[in-house]
Amino acid sequence: MAxxxxxxxxxxxxxxxxGQLHAVDDISFTLDEGxxxxxxxxxGCGKTTLGRTVMHLxxxxxxxxxxxxRDISSPNKQELHKIREDMQIIFQDPFSSLNPRMSVSxxxxxxxxxxxxxxxxxxxxxxxxxxxxxxxxxxxxxxYPHELDGGRRQRIGIARALALKPKxxxxxxPVSALDVSIQAQIINLMLDLQEEWGLTYMFVTHxxxxxxxISDDIMVMYLGQMVEKAPSDEMFEKPxxxxxxxxxSAIPTPxxxxxxxxxxxxxxxxxxxxxxxxxxFMARCQYASKKCEQPQTLEEAAPGHFVxxxxxxxxx
Amino acid sequence: MLENxxxxxxxxxxxxxxxxDDAVIHAxxxxxxxxxxxxxxxxxxxxxxxKTTIARSILRILQTPPAKVCGGQIGFQGQDLLAISExxxxxxxxxxxxxxFQDPMTALNPIEKVGAQIAEAIKQHNSITQSEAExxxxxxxxxxxxxxxxxNEYPHQFSGGMKQRVxxxxxxxxxxxxxxxxxxxxALDVTxxxxxxxxxxxxKQKLGTSVILITxxxxxxxxxxxxxxxxxxxxxxxxxxADHIFRHLTHPYTIGLFNSLPKLNSTERRLKPIxxxxxxxxxxxxxxxxxxxxxxxxxxxxxxxxxVVEVAPGHLVKCFLAGVKE
Numbered sequence: 001m002a003x004x005x006x007x008x009x010x011x012x013x014x015x016x017x018x019g020q021l022h023a024v025d026d027i028s029f030t031l032d033e034g035x036x037x038x039x040x041x042x043x044g045c046g047k048t049t050l051g052r053t054v055m056h057l058x059x060x061x062x063x064x065x066x067x068x069x070r071d072i073s074s075p076n077k078q079e080l081h082k083i084r085e086d087m088q089i090i091f092q093d094p095f096s097s098l099n100p101r102m103s104v105s106x107x108x109x110x111x112x113x114x115x116x117x118x119x120x121x122x123x124x125x126x127x128x129x130x131x132x133x134x135x136x137x138x139x140x141x142x143x144y145p146h147e148l149d150g151g152r153r154q155r156i157g158i159a160r161a162l163a164l165k166p167k168x169x170x171x172x173x174p175v176s177a178l179d180v181s182i183q184a185q186i187i188n189l190m191l192d193l194q195e196e197w198g199l200t201y202m203f204v205t206h207x208x209x210x211x212x213x214i215s216d217d218i219m220v221m222y223l224g225q226m227v228e229k230a231p232s233d234e235m236f237e238k239p240x241x242x243x244x245x246x247x248x249s250a251i252p253t254p255x256x257x258x259x260x261x262x263x264x265x266x267x268x269x270x271x272x273x274x275x276x277x278x279x280x281f282m283a284r285c286q287y288a289s290k291k292c293e294q295p296q297t298l299e300e301a302a303p304g305h306f307v308x309x310x311x312x313x314x315x316x
Numbered sequence: 317m318l319e320n321x322x323x324x325x326x327x328x329x330x331x332x333x334x335x336x337d338d339a340v341i342h343a344x345x346x347x348x349x350x351x352x353x354x355x356x357x358x359x360x361x362x363x364x365x366x367k368t369t370i371a372r373s374i375l376r377i378l379q380t381p382p383a384k385v386c387g388g389q390i391g392f393q394g395q396d397l398l399a400i401s402e403x404x405x406x407x408x409x410x411x412x413x414x415x416x417f418q419d420p421m422t423a424l425n426p427i428e429k430v431g432a433q434i435a436e437a438i439k440q441h442n443s444i445t446q447s448e449a450e451x452x453x454x455x456x457x458x459x460x461x462x463x464x465x466x467x468n469e470y471p472h473q474f475s476g477g478m479k480q481r482v483x484x485x486x487x488x489x490x491x492x493x494x495x496x497x498x499x500x501x502x503a504l505d506v507t508x509x510x511x512x513x514x515x516x517x518x519x520k521q522k523l524g525t526s527v528i529l530i531t532x533x534x535x536x537x538x539x540x541x542x543x544x545x546x547x548x549x550x551x552x553x554x555x556x557x558a559d560h561i562f563r564h565l566t567h568p569y570t571i572g573l574f575n576s577l578p579k580l581n582s583t584e585r586r587l588k589p590i591x592x593x594x595x596x597x598x599x600x601x602x603x604x605x606x607x608x609x610x611x612x613x614x615x616x617x618x619x620x621x622x623x624v625v626e627v628a629p630g631h632l633v634k635c636f637l638a639g640v641k642e
Binding site: 042043149150151179180181182183184185187188191206208209210212213214236246247249250251252253254255256262264265268269 | 362363475476477478505506507508509510511513514532533534535536537538539558559562563572573574576577578579580585586587588589590593
């Protein structure tokens with residue numbers, strides 16, 4: 001299968017009072033068509049920035065982005081317009097990502113009005129089709145977001161993202177604000193859509209059980225860097241990076257029999273402003289040694305399984 | 317007032333409504349709950365189920381109006397908390413019963429030093445000098461793993477996990493007998509959540525505090541709770557020891573909740589959500605509140621509200637089908 005998205009050495013720095021904030025620092029990956037890449041990490045690790053930079057909602061500081069065989073690293077205005085059709089985003093919070101003064105149909109129609117050359121009447125037909133696709137009843141056509149619950153609002157967000165028939169969707173914590181019973185409805189909808197439309201997802205989340213469920217590959221980020229990337233099952237069965245191990249052990253499981261040894265990390269994620277050259281996880285890592293002060297390189301430990309830790313071999 | 321001296325809190329038939337100009341929202345509809353000394357009881361349920369309203373009724377910090385406690389009793393140390401004067405309530409609130417709020421980002425005063433905020437709670441309930449209060453605040457900070465030197469810092473100088481520790485230190489400052497923890501880790505990352513849960517566990521053992529833990533995360537319940545109350549549309553639909561409930565899921569809603577979670581070891585391609593939505597709390601159905609979403613609902617469920625059945629000693633279920641199907 002061909003790679004739909006190829007990212008090389010992507011960097012996004014923000015200026016801050018104290019120096020450069022390394023939100024995304026030298027990340028490379030490829031994502032095949034029809035697959036899902038899960039991106040996990042703690043708040044502040046740069047996962048949302050990565051998603052937004054990939055689709056040019058933020059201008060990358062350095063690095064290359066290839067999409068469907070084209071180099072889109074520094075697009076001009078027309079190219080950017082085309083990218084918007086092919087790459088869409090579903091936002092985290094369906095309570096604040098919708099315009100409160102736009103009705104359901106107006107919100108879903110908006111991307112079509114901006115991008116498609118359809119006639120007004122056809123746009124109405126298309127809007128209704130989209131509502132059917134995401135499972136919003138016709139009677140809500142003229143309703144406003146405040147009249148709807150979180151699940152339905154997120155369905156509107158999905159309909160907006162689908163309106164232009166994109167190839168690739170960045171899903172930025174799309175179910176984090178929802179209750180579990182509703183969360184399951186939305187995840188199933190997204191899986192159905194992926195099958196029917198052949199969509200490629202980049203699924204950004206902090207919820208590790210959701211990411212396991214939906215992803216083909218998982219990338220673990222820490223302070224702007226990719227510390228590990230592996231096929232989903234392998235990541236959960238054989239995590240190599242000490243951070244991944246601690247992260248996985250911290251998930252509370254709803255079972256009494258499955259009491260695992262929990263690794264409690266000391267401290268919290270440190271500042272991403274002007275980070276030191278060595279391993280960024282060092283301060284919280286129980287295995288930190290002198291070697292870790294050197295810059296870490298990404299190694300392929302097994303086919304498709306990448307890890308950035310100089311001691312992963314010794315730790316087993 | 318308390319019928320059993322092992323119990324620290326007994327809630328009986330609590331009914332709370334929110335009254336607005338055009339509707340009455342039935343938030344809590346006849347909840348019965350007992351908390352034993354030293355136990356952690358988990359209140360589990362979805363947004364709007366009434367979990368927070370129950371906790372706030374105990375402390376009498378509901379915003380009134382629109383909220384109104386329409387009935388019931390809350391027994392605590394020989395008193396009915398709903399009947400005593402506000403003056404007496406003040407002696408209990410923050411002293412014998414304390415609360416950890418959900419969002420540590422907004423629970424602290426941004427323009428006051430964290431140490432002073434904790435010391436204020438101590439001085440409110442104890443007749444001690446400023447320097448004694450400061451000393452005890454330092455001890456509390458150390459208890460939750462914050463160096464006492466940070467007494468004079470402001471909330472914005474702390475990270476989310478640290479702020480939650482400050483909030484916990486404040487709640488524990490007067491050595492309460494009952495702690496109400498309203499989603500104490502929901503706003504935190506899993507790694508920090510693990511730290512905070514571990515710390516609460518240790519503190520509970522050290523101080524012997526009883527805890528009501530409000531959460532929507534069944535993983536957190538499995539991790540920390542002795543007893544579980546599953547709340548749906550303002551009612552407790554299943555109640556019992558965590559051990560018994562997790563091994564014998566009985567109410568269709570509880571079963572649905574567990575089924576809709578993504579499992580870490582599952583190979584299935586689709587989740588099993590509960591269909592539909594929670595009923596409108598201004599217009600609750602006459603029968604079982606869960607009947608519209610229940611896969612096993614019968615005509616009886618639509619017409620009549622089920623009684624609570626004891627399916628095993630201490631395991632209560634509000635469902636007609638409980639005990640029948642097995």
